[in-house]
Amino acid sequence: MPDGGLTFSPDGQTAMLTMKNVPIVDQPKWPSLDAIASPAFLDFNLVFKAANDPAQYEDASRWYRFTGFKASAQLEATVRVPSIGFEFKTDALETSKADFAVMGEEVNGKYYG
Amino acid sequence: MHEFTIRRRRLLKSGGAAALISLAPRQMLSNDIAGCAAQIQGGVPANGGPCPYPIPWLDKNGNHNQIAGPNFELSHIFHFKGKLARCSGFTGMGRDNEGNRLAWGTGTTDFSYMAGEYWAAREAQQGVYAHI
Numbered sequence: 001m002p003d004g005g006l007t008f009s010p011d012g013q014t015a016m017l018t019m020k021n022v023p024i025v026d027q028p029k030w031p032s033l034d035a036i037a038s039p040a041f042l043d044f045n046l047v048f049k050a051a052n053d054p055a056q057y058e059d060a061s062r063w064y065r066f067t068g069f070k071a072s073a074q075l076e077a078t079v080r081v082p083s084i085g086f087e088f089k090t091d092a093l094e095t096s097k098a099d100f101a102v103m104g105e106e107v108n109g110k111y112y113g
Numbered sequence: 114m115h116e117f118t119i120r121r122r123r124l125l126k127s128g129g130a131a132a133l134i135s136l137a138p139r140q141m142l143s144n145d146i147a148g149c150a151a152q153i154q155g156g157v158p159a160n161g162g163p164c165p166y167p168i169p170w171l172d173k174n175g176n177h178n179q180i181a182g183p184n185f186e187l188s189h190i191f192h193f194k195g196k197l198a199r200c201s202g203f204t205g206m207g208r209d210n211e212g213n214r215l216a217w218g219t220g221t222t223d224f225s226y227m228a229g230e231y232w233a234a235r236e237a238q239q240g241v242y243a244h245i
Contacts, residue, residue: 001241048198057184073200090207099202109192
């Protein structure tokens with residue numbers, strides 16, 4: 001990720017992920033075998049805000065533990081598909097919502113214990 | 114990330130070689146078959162590379178193939194410790210360049226960040242990654 005792409009509020013309760021001109025693939029008919037893939041570019045701004053509701057997910061058989069808080073997440077983005085002259089811009093950040101969001105810390109693999 | 118391209122002729126050649134491998138003495142495999150990893154010189158051990166290890170049960174495209182949610186491995190990197198956030202199931206509205214109002218987002222509209230330490234090439238590495 002580019003420097004400065006991920007920033008946190010001083011209290012660590014809010015995280016902002018911002019990237020521009022991320023190369024992606026536009027493939028509306030995926031996973032159809034004949035799905036046409038076109039180069040596209042994404043600008044986005046994603047904001048996580050932690051709530052006061054703790055969350056811990058752990059599976060010792062798969063060597064991972066996440067410890068943190070349930071959160072809200074909101075996103076605004078612009079996607080461009082130059083080959084077809086298409087651009088789509090979402091409404092303002094505040095108008096979006098996510099069904100699931102968490103933020104915190106994880107240990108897995110050799111760090112699990 | 115490295116990008117691999119294999120020309121059709123090379124691919125067919127590899128396929129032919131693969132068919133012969135089952136008949137070949139094992140000693141041949143690392144030295145004589147085009148496309149195998151180069152032999153390590155100087156007697157030093159293989160050290161892998163500094164790229165993160167994927168989660169072992171992800172598919173080869175790095176997908177969990179299920180919607181992120183509670184009691185779910187949220188990381189995309191194995192041997193990782195650090196900050197992580199993940200979200201899924203976005204819904205919202207927007208407008209295209211012809212003025213059409215369109216809904217966006219599905220259950221699999223899934224973003225995350227990972228910032229911290231991971232283990233690769235036999236030492237701790239630092240990195241910040243986004244998944245979109």
